[in-house]
Amino acid sequence: xxxxxxxxxxxxxxxxxxxxxxxxxxxxxxxxxxxxxxxxxxxxxxxxxxxxxxxxxxxxxxxxxxxxxxxxxxxxxxxxxxxxxxxxxxxxxxxxxxxxxxxxxxxxxxxxxxxxxxxxxxxxxxxxxxxxxxxxxxxxxxxxxxxxxxxxxxxxxxxxxxxxxxxxxxxxxxxxxxxxxxxxxxxxxxxxxxxxxxxxxxxxxxxxxxxxxxxxxxxxxxxxxxxxxxxxxxxxxxxxxxxxxxxxxxxxxxxxxxxxxxxxxxxxxxxxxxxxxxxxxxxxxxxxxxxxxxxxxxxxxxxxxxxxxxxxxxxxxxxxxxxxxxxxxxxxxxxxxxxxxxxxxxxxxxxxxxxxxxxxxxxxxxxxxxxxxxxxxxxxxxxxxxxxxxxxxxxxxxxxxxxxxxxxxxxxxxxxxxxxxxxxxxxxxxxxxxxxxxxxxxxxxxxxxxxxxxxxxxxxxxxxxxxxxxxxxxxxxxxxxxxxxxxxxxxxxxxxxxxxxxxxxxxxxxxxxxxxxxxxxxxxxxxxxxxxxxxxxxxxxxxxxxxxxxxxxxxxxxxxxxxxxxxxxxxxxxxxxxxxxxxxxxxxxxxxxxxxxxxxxxxxxxxxxxxxxxxxxxxxxxxxxxxxxxxxxxxxxxxxxxxxxxxxxx
Numbered sequence: 001x002x003x004x005x006x007x008x009x010x011x012x013x014x015x016x017x018x019x020x021x022x023x024x025x026x027x028x029x030x031x032x033x034x035x036x037x038x039x040x041x042x043x044x045x046x047x048x049x050x051x052x053x054x055x056x057x058x059x060x061x062x063x064x065x066x067x068x069x070x071x072x073x074x075x076x077x078x079x080x081x082x083x084x085x086x087x088x089x090x091x092x093x094x095x096x097x098x099x100x101x102x103x104x105x106x107x108x109x110x111x112x113x114x115x116x117x118x119x120x121x122x123x124x125x126x127x128x129x130x131x132x133x134x135x136x137x138x139x140x141x142x143x144x145x146x147x148x149x150x151x152x153x154x155x156x157x158x159x160x161x162x163x164x165x166x167x168x169x170x171x172x173x174x175x176x177x178x179x180x181x182x183x184x185x186x187x188x189x190x191x192x193x194x195x196x197x198x199x200x201x202x203x204x205x206x207x208x209x210x211x212x213x214x215x216x217x218x219x220x221x222x223x224x225x226x227x228x229x230x231x232x233x234x235x236x237x238x239x240x241x242x243x244x245x246x247x248x249x250x251x252x253x254x255x256x257x258x259x260x261x262x263x264x265x266x267x268x269x270x271x272x273x274x275x276x277x278x279x280x281x282x283x284x285x286x287x288x289x290x291x292x293x294x295x296x297x298x299x300x301x302x303x304x305x306x307x308x309x310x311x312x313x314x315x316x317x318x319x320x321x322x323x324x325x326x327x328x329x330x331x332x333x334x335x336x337x338x339x340x341x342x343x344x345x346x347x348x349x350x351x352x353x354x355x356x357x358x359x360x361x362x363x364x365x366x367x368x369x370x371x372x373x374x375x376x377x378x379x380x381x382x383x384x385x386x387x388x389x390x391x392x393x394x395x396x397x398x399x400x401x402x403x404x405x406x407x408x409x410x411x412x413x414x415x416x417x418x419x420x421x422x423x424x425x426x427x428x429x430x431x432x433x434x435x436x437x438x439x440x441x442x443x444x445x446x447x448x449x450x451x452x453x454x455x456x457x458x459x460x461x462x463x464x465x466x467x468x469x470x471x472x473x474x475x476x477x478x479x480x481x482x483x484x485x486x487x488x489x490x491x492x493x494x495x496x497x498x499x500x501x502x503x504x505x506x507x508x509x510x511x512x513x514x515x516x517x518x519x520x521x522x523x524x525x526x527x528x529x530x531x532x533x534x535x536x537x538x539x540x541x542x543x544x545x546x547x548x549x550x551x552x553x554x555x556x557x558x559x560x561x562x563x564x565x566x567x568x569x570x571x572x573x574x575x576x577x578x579x580x581x582x583x584x585x586x587x588x589x590x591x592x593x594x595x596x597x598x599x600x601x602x603x604x605x606x607x608x609x610x611x612x613x614x615x616x617x618x619x620x621x622x623x624x625x626x627x628x629x630x631x632x633x634x635x636x637x638x639x640x641x642x643x644x645x646x647x648x649x650x
Contacts, residue, residue: 012300014288020513027283029265030236030251032272034279038083040237041273044233045170046087049073052168052233057101068542070139074223075178077106077121077127079537080237081170085129088592092133103139104130106223106315107171108180110205111194118502119208120145143221145193149204152194157222160192161225173238176200177246177259181222184258188266190224208502210419216452223262234270236261240280240532241473242571247274248281277532281499290328293620298349303577304332305346306635315636316347325478331332334479352637353582354643357374359406359525360395370581370648375561377405378524381517383528385542385569386416387473388600393529393569395480396585397595397644402481409521410482411489411514413475413542414496418457421463422448424602428468456499466492468602472541475599480592490515496650503538506545514549522558530566530574530647539570564649573624573645576631580648585625593625594618 016024025031035041056071075081091097106121110614114514115122122142127469138389141162147155176198183198197205202216209215223582228234238247250261251272257263264270276285289304309431312323324332336342352368355361359372359378370457380401384390390398390410401408429444447461474484482488491513495504518526528546531539553559565581568574585593597618598604603617625642633639 007051010305012295014284014291020293023283027291028251029253030272032251032279032282034282034285035275037274040276041239042083042087043236045084045273046091049088049168049170050091052620053097053099053102058165068101069534070101072105072166072168073161074105074107074163074166074171074228074231075125075615076169076171077108077128079122080172080239082128084170084237089129089132098112099133099135102135103141104135104400105166105169106142107169109143109145110217111147111219111221113217115142115146116146118500120212121535123196134351145221152221156192156194159501160224160227163192163227164230168233168235169228169231170235170237171228173236173243173250173261173266174201175242175246177250177261177634179225179228179264180262181220182225182260184260186225186257186260186472188257188263188572189226191227192221194219194221194222203572210453210457210500210610225260226246228264229267231267232269234264234267235520236264237271239275240275241277241280243274244281247272247278251282260278280425293331293343296332298345298576301332301336301342302346302349303575305342306350306576309635313634315634317343317349317636319343319363336638346457347636350576350632351637353579353645354584354637355581356400356584357404358581358583358646359401360519361635371563372636375524377407378406379521380409380525380527381521381523382408382527383412383514383529384410384412384545385539385541386414386419387469388414388416388476388597388603388617389482389529389531389539389569389595390616391476391593391600392642393567394527394646395476395582395596395621396589396625396642397527397567397646398482399480399589399592399596400583405488406525407650408482409487409489409517409523410473410477411491411517412470413491413493413514413545414467414538415492416469417462417464417465417497418499420602422451422461425461425464429464440631459499461477462497462499465602466522469600472602474598476596479596479599491517493542493545495545496538503541505539506548509553510541510545511548514545515552518549518553519556522556523561526562526564527646528564528566530567530571531568565646566649567646568624573628576635578647579645580633581646582628582643583646584629585642585644590622590642591627594622597621 014024014280035044053071092099106125109121110119113120117123122144124140143159171179173179178201181195181197181201182190183195183201197218197220202213206213206216249259253259253262255262255265279285287307288294294300305316308319308323308327308329311327319339324330324339353370355370358371359380360366360373360376362373362376364373366373382390382398425444426441429441433439433441444464447458450458470490474488477484477488492512493513495506495510498504528543529539530543625644628643629640630644632643
C-alpha cells in the first residue's frame with residue numbers, strides 16, 4: 001500500500017529525550033527548533049504569535065491616552081512566511097485571535113516601487129495577510145518605495161523611530177545570510193535606510209520580474225540590523241535544503257558582517273524555527289554522534305560510517321577501531337560492533353543499492369536487490385515538474401527502463417512556458433517561415449511588443465512557448481526510445497498557468513489530472529522529482545500534487561504493489577546515507593542522457609528563470625552523476641562512469 005509521505009531524514013539519530021537540553025544545543029549560538037516540515041513549524045510559530053497578541057490584549061488601555069496601545073508586529077515577505085500568514089488568517093477566521101490591537105511594520109521594500117505593483121512587498125503583505133484580517137488601517141505601517149529621492153532620508157529616520165522596539169518581528173534569511181535587504185558587510189548598528197542590492201540578491205528576486213535580472217530593481221529600503229536588534233523578540237524562519245548552509249552559519253558559525261544574520265546571535269530573545277531540510281547541516285542533525293546518545297538504526301549506521309569514510313579518507317572495509325573511537329563513534333561500537341562486523345554490514349548495505357535493472361531483473365534472485373523481479377515487465381510513470389526535469393534528473397535510468405522492456409510513461413506536469421525566452425519564440429517562428437510554413441514572425445513580434453513588466457504574459461505568446469517546450473520534450477523522448485505520441489503525457493496543471501513566475505495554489509483539478517492518469521496506467525513504479533529548493537516552488541507543488549493523488553487512490557488494488565522512487569533534478573543529489581537505489585550509467589548511456597537534455601534547446605544558454613545557474617543543465621547533471629560514482633568508488637564499491645541515485649518512499 002502506498003504511504004503518501006516521503007520518509008523523513010529523522011530515521012534513527014539523536015535520542016533527544018534521553019539527552020539534557022544544554023548538551024543537545026551546545027553547538028548552537030541561537031536556540032533552534034527543528035520540525036518535520038514547514039506545515040508543523042508554522043503552527044508552532046502561529047501559537048507564539050497568537051498567544052503574545054492575546055496576552056497583550058488583556059493589558060489595560062492607557063488611561064492618559066485616547067488611543068489604545070497596540071502590539072507591534074514586524075513582518076517579512078517572500079515565500080518563507082506564506083504558510084505562516086495562511087495559518088494566522090485561519091486562526092483569525094476561527095475566532096482565536098483579533099488583530100484590532102495590533103500594529104504591523106514591514107521589513108523592506110524595493111526602490112523605486114509603487115505599492116500597487118504586484119512585485120511590491122507592500123502589495124504582497126496586503127494580498128497574503130492584511131486584507132484578510134481585522135486590523136485597523138491606521139495600524140498598518142509598511143515601507144513605501146514610491147518616494148522622491150529628497151524625501152528618503154527623513155522618511156527612513158521617521159520609519160525607524162516608529163519601528164524601533166517592536167514587540168516581535170518574524171523574519172526569514174537569505175541564502176547569503178541577508179536580513180531583509182541588509183547585504184553582506186552591513187554594520188551591526190545600521191538603521192532603516194536605502195541600500196544597493198547585490199547581484200546575487202537581484203538574481204534571487206528576479207523571478208518576481210519576469211525572470212529578468214535587468215528588470216529587477218537595484219535599490220531597496222530596509223530596516224537596519226541595529227533596528228532589528230532593538231526588537232523585543234525575534235523569530236527567524238528557514239525552510240528547505242537551499243537554506244541549510246546559511247542556517248548552519250547563522251546558528252553555529254562565528255559572528256561576521258559577511259553573514260548579516262549571524263549578528264543576531266547578539267540578541268537576547270531570538271529563536272530559529274527550521275524544518276528538517278533547512279536544519280540538515282546543524283551538528284545535532286548532520287553528525288548527532290558528536291552531541292549525544294543516538295538510536296542506531298541500520299540506515300543511521302550507514303550515515304555515520306559513510307561520514308567516517310569521508311572524514312578519514314578511507315573506504316569502508318579499511319576503517320579501524322581507532323578510526324571509530326577517535327571520531328566519537330564509540331557508542332556505535334558498543335551497540336553494533338565490533339568494528340569489522342559494522343564495516344562488512346555497511347559495505348553490503350551500500351553495495352545492495354546498486355542495480356543495473358531499475359525495473360527489476362527477470363528470473364533473478366531479488367532478495368538483496370532494491371527492485372523486485374516480478375512483475376516483469378513493469379508499468380512505469382515518471383513525473384516531471386517541467387518538460388526537462390525527467391532527462392536532467394534520471395535520463396539514464398529513463399533510457400535503461402525502456403531498453404530493458406518496461407512500459408514507460410512520462411507525465412509532464414506543467415507546460416514550462418514562462419521559462420522560454422522571447423528571442424527563442426522568434427527563432428522558432430522564423431524557422432517555420434524559412435521552411436515554407438505560414439509566416440507568423442511579425443505576428444509573434446507584435447505580441448511580444450505588447451508585454452508590460454509585472455503583468456502576465458499574453459495568452460497567445462504563452463501558447464507558442466508551451467508548444468516549443470512540448471516539441472522539445474517529445475524530441476527528448478524519441479531520443480531515448482519512447483513513443484512520444486502514446487507515452488508522453490502533457491498534463492498542463494492549471495496552478496502553473498498564471499503567465500507569471502508566481503503560481504496559484506494547488507486545486508482539486510490539478511490533483512484530478514494525476515488521479516486520472518494513474519488510474520488509467522496502474523503503474524508498478526512511480527518516479528517523482530524530490531526537489532524542494534526550487535526558487536519558484538513549482539517542484540514542491542508538483543510533488544504535493546502527486547502525493548495528494550496517491551492518497552486518494554490508496555484503496556486501489558494496484559497501489560499495493562506500486563513503489564515510489566524520488567529523484568533529484570535541481571541542485572544537490574541525495575546524501576549517501578539516504579540512497580535506496582543507484583543505477584550505473586555507462587559512458588554511452590551518459591552520452592544518451594546528454595543528447596536528450598540537448599533537445600531542450602530553449603533552456604540552453606538563454607536561461608531566464610534560473611539566473612544563478614552558470615552552467616548548462618547537461619553539465620551540472622553530468623557532474624552530479626559522475627560525482628555520485630566517485631563517492632561510491634571512495635567507499636570501496638566498483639568504479640562506474642556515473643550513477644543516478646534514488647530514494648524509495650517508505
